[in-house]
Amino acid sequence: LTLGDAGGTTWGGENEVTILTEIVVRPVNNFPSFSAASFARVTENAPASFPSFAADISLGPDNEAKGTCPPPDEYRGSLEAHCMRQTASFVVVEMSAPSLFASIPVITAEGTLIISPMPEASGTSSVTVQLVDDGGSVLGTDPFGETRGFDASTRHTFMVRVDAVNQAPAFSTPWTVTCATTTSDCNCPSVAALSPPAGAGDVCAKRGANVTHARVSVLEGTGSAPRAIRAVATRITSQAAYAPGSTTVFGYSSPSEPVTFLDARTSPVLRHPALEFSGGHVVTPASIVGSEGRFLYSFETETDSLSVFRVPEDVDGQLSLVERRVNGEKRLRFSGFPASHEPADAFANGYVPKLTNISDVCSWTTFEAGGNTYAAAAKGCGRARAEELASGAALPEGCTPLVSGSTLCDVPGLAEVTAGFWDLTSASVAVAFEDGRSALQRVNAATFAAGVSVKCGNETCGYVREARQDVTCAEAYATSFDPGTFRDDTNSLGAAVMVGRSCNLQSDLQRSEGIALSAFNFLANNGQDEA
Numbered sequence: 001l002t003l004g005d006a007g008g009t010t011w012g013g014e015n016e017v018t019i020l021t022e023i024v025v026r027p028v029n030n031f032p033s034f035s036a037a038s039f040a041r042v043t044e045n046a047p048a049s050f051p052s053f054a055a056d057i058s059l060g061p062d063n064e065a066k067g068t069c070p071p072p073d074e075y076r077g078s079l080e081a082h083c084m085r086q087t088a089s090f091v092v093v094e095m096s097a098p099s100l101f102a103s104i105p106v107i108t109a110e111g112t113l114i115i116s117p118m119p120e121a122s123g124t125s126s127v128t129v130q131l132v133d134d135g136g137s138v139l140g141t142d143p144f145g146e147t148r149g150f151d152a153s154t155r156h157t158f159m160v161r162v163d164a165v166n167q168a169p170a171f172s173t174p175w176t177v178t179c180a181t182t183t184s185d186c187n188c189p190s191v192a193a194l195s196p197p198a199g200a201g202d203v204c205a206k207r208g209a210n211v212t213h214a215r216v217s218v219l220e221g222t223g224s225a226p227r228a229i230r231a232v233a234t235r236i237t238s239q240a241a242y243a244p245g246s247t248t249v250f251g252y253s254s255p256s257e258p259v260t261f262l263d264a265r266t267s268p269v270l271r272h273p274a275l276e277f278s279g280g281h282v283v284t285p286a287s288i289v290g291s292e293g294r295f296l297y298s299f300e301t302e303t304d305s306l307s308v309f310r311v312p313e314d315v316d317g318q319l320s321l322v323e324r325r326v327n328g329e330k331r332l333r334f335s336g337f338p339a340s341h342e343p344a345d346a347f348a349n350g351y352v353p354k355l356t357n358i359s360d361v362c363s364w365t366t367f368e369a370g371g372n373t374y375a376a377a378a379k380g381c382g383r384a385r386a387e388e389l390a391s392g393a394a395l396p397e398g399c400t401p402l403v404s405g406s407t408l409c410d411v412p413g414l415a416e417v418t419a420g421f422w423d424l425t426s427a428s429v430a431v432a433f434e435d436g437r438s439a440l441q442r443v444n445a446a447t448f449a450a451g452v453s454v455k456c457g458n459e460t461c462g463y464v465r466e467a468r469q470d471v472t473c474a475e476a477y478a479t480s481f482d483p484g485t486f487r488d489d490t491n492s493l494g495a496a497v498m499v500g501r502s503c504n505l506q507s508d509l510q511r512s513e514g515i516a517l518s519a520f521n522f523l524a525n526n527g528q529d530e531a
Contacts, residue, residue, distance in 0.1 A: 029135035030060035032088050032153045034111070036129075039158060042115050044122045044165040053113035059086045059133050086133045093155065094128035100162055101125070115160060120242065122164035128157040155507065170240035171233045173214035175204040179229060180219060187230040235264060245270035269296070272319060274309075277302055283311060295322065374419060420493035422486050425530040429460050429483040429519050443485065444494040454485065454497060461485040463497055473503035477510055483519050498522070 004016035036054040059065045064086045090107035098104070100123050102116045107129060131153040179186035180203075188204035207214060216232060237243045247270065249262040270278055281298040294311040296319065305326040309319040366375050422428065443454045443461065451466040462482030467475040485495040498519055500509045509517065523530050 027063060029086075029133070029151055030064060031150050032060060032131045032133045033058045034131050034153060034156070036107075036111075036156050037158060039161070040113055040115060041161045041163065042117060043163050044117060045119055047114075047116045049115070050113040052111055054090065054107050054111035054131075057088070057109075057111055057131065059088050060135075064133070064135060086135045088131050088133040090129050091132050091152075092127060092129055094157075095125060096127075097123055097125040100160070105160060117162045120167065120239065122162045124162070125160045126157055127160055128155050130155055150505075167239040167242075170235065170237050172235040173233055174207055175214065175232060176207050176211070177204055177214075177216040177229060177232060179203060179217065179227070186218075186227070188232060245276070274307075274319065274321070418490055418492075421489045422496045423489065424486055424496075424523075426520060426523055428486045428489075430487075442488065442491055442494045443497065452499075454495075456485075459483075461495065461497075463499060465499070468503060473505055475503065475505050475510060479504050479509055481517055481519060486519065 001021045002016050002018040007013060007015050009015055033056070034054050035056045037050070040048075040050055040053065042048040063083050087109070089109060092104050095104065100118055100121050102118045105116075105127050106114045108114070133151050135151050175188045177186065177188060186203045214232070216229065218227060218229075235243075243264050245267050246264050247267050248264050250259045251262045252259045269275060269281060275281070275298055277300050278298040279301040281296055284295045284297075286294055293313070296309040296311050298307045298309065299305070300307070303326065305324055307324045308322040310322055312318060312320070366373055368374075443456070448454070453464050455462055455464075460483030463480065463484035464482075465479040467478045469475070479500045481498040481500070484498045487495050501507060504510045
């Protein structure tokens with residue numbers, strides 16, 4: 001830098017002075033970037049790779065990409081730290097249906113997608129990836145002070161479809177059958193490795209390992225009436241090694257002997273909704289005095305829980321949940337809310353356990369607020385809920401909805417103790433009910449920080465949060481959902497408001513005003529129900 005004055009240089013004067021000054025442009029880690037396809041299709045049991053699935057892979061400007069920095073003699077040695085020579089890799093940040101894959105889908109540094117399906121699995125999964133470099137994103141230090149950067153690209157979501165291949169069914173014929181009677185049916189045991197039942201020793205003999213085919217012998221001249229021989233074929237499944245709702249039978253001769261596999265049996269109990277993960281069950285006999293019916297006790301090893309269900313008297317009826325016990329639990333048991341023949345006082349018979357429909361007990365939790373304990377429930381139980389909807393199940397006879405359009409009955413006392421009710425469907429974003437009543441779209445604005453607003457029009461309410469601009473988050477756009485609320489049908493706690501993350505940088509929520517998101521973007525509809 002040179003500083004000069006207007007005094008001139010007459011008589012040996014000097015009118016300028018120069019100081020050597022080094023100007024440093026400190027590096028900031030820039031976003032890596034890439035482009036990629038939106039769909040990949042593989043076949044069941046067939047791993048596959050897709051070269052160039054991701055393309056245009058860039059780590060950033062020249063000082064960040066490995067091998068593209070200028071040679072050392074072109075810059076001062078003190079600036080060498082500014083040449084980052086980065087590497088980057090693809091990271092899966094979100095994935096649906098992970099059970100479709102034997103290992104998480106991988107995109108190599110060269111952009112090749114590698115998919116390894118789980119054996120015998122088929123279906124569709126959405127996979128979201130980011131390209132992440134090793135330049136860092138937190139505050140760091142170079143020879144001249146602190147720097148900041150961003151190490152992850154914008155997200156990219158693609159779909160993976162694993163096409164199903166019809167597998168051959170399977171069955172076993174473990175017996176050599178000799179039916180030498182004309183007066184009764186001949187029966188074999190359903191479990192191949194167990195001893196034949198009493199009186200069947202001469203009928204069913206285990207087929208030897210060297211016998212390649214089954215054999216069934218019957219007497220001629222037994223008349224025109226059909227003969228039944230039970231369990232000639234066993235282990236019948238729609239696919240080899242696949243038996244949904246099944247139990248496995250093992251046997252041993254003594255505690256010191258190894259356990260051996262005997263058979264796998266399908267179980268109608270384990271196929272019942274809400275019992276898919278049961279590790280075992282016991283049904284009480286009908287002869288217990290004062291038991292008020294029969295009950296099924298089911299334990300789940302994965303959740304360390306014990307569930308109690310009421311067994312219906314009708315063979316085609318559905319189980320009803322009585323209660324679920326969990327190790328280290330805060331016990332949650334349903335009582336009160338009298339039946340039609342009970343007193344009107346909602347809690348007069350509070351000690352009597354109440355039965356609950358399976359589809360109403362998917363998820364329960366409790367929380368404390370203001371000295372009170374609240375129970376929060378989520379409805380919709382997968383297959384059980386889908387079957388209920390498919391059958392066109394209506395409200396119970398005599399049920400008055402808690403609120404207009406609700407499937408929750410307003411039994412005596414329930415409305416008084418319900419603090420909030422949100423139906424997360426498209427109908428609930430409206431400011432007005434279908435029957436014309438004014439909406440209960442109250443919003444607790446005091447719970448939001450500065451820079452946040454929720455504004456309601458004649459039809460919906462929208463949420464806006466100003467873009468953050470600070471050292472930890474530099475958003476380019478405001479976060480907006482319009483419509484962005486689901487009304488509270490009790491008008492007690494207020495509308496449920498979609499707010500996004502505290503910082504939406506590098507996320508799909510960072511949208512310009514022209515393509516703002518709404519509550520509808522997060523609703524899925526299968527033609528019968530929304531979630």
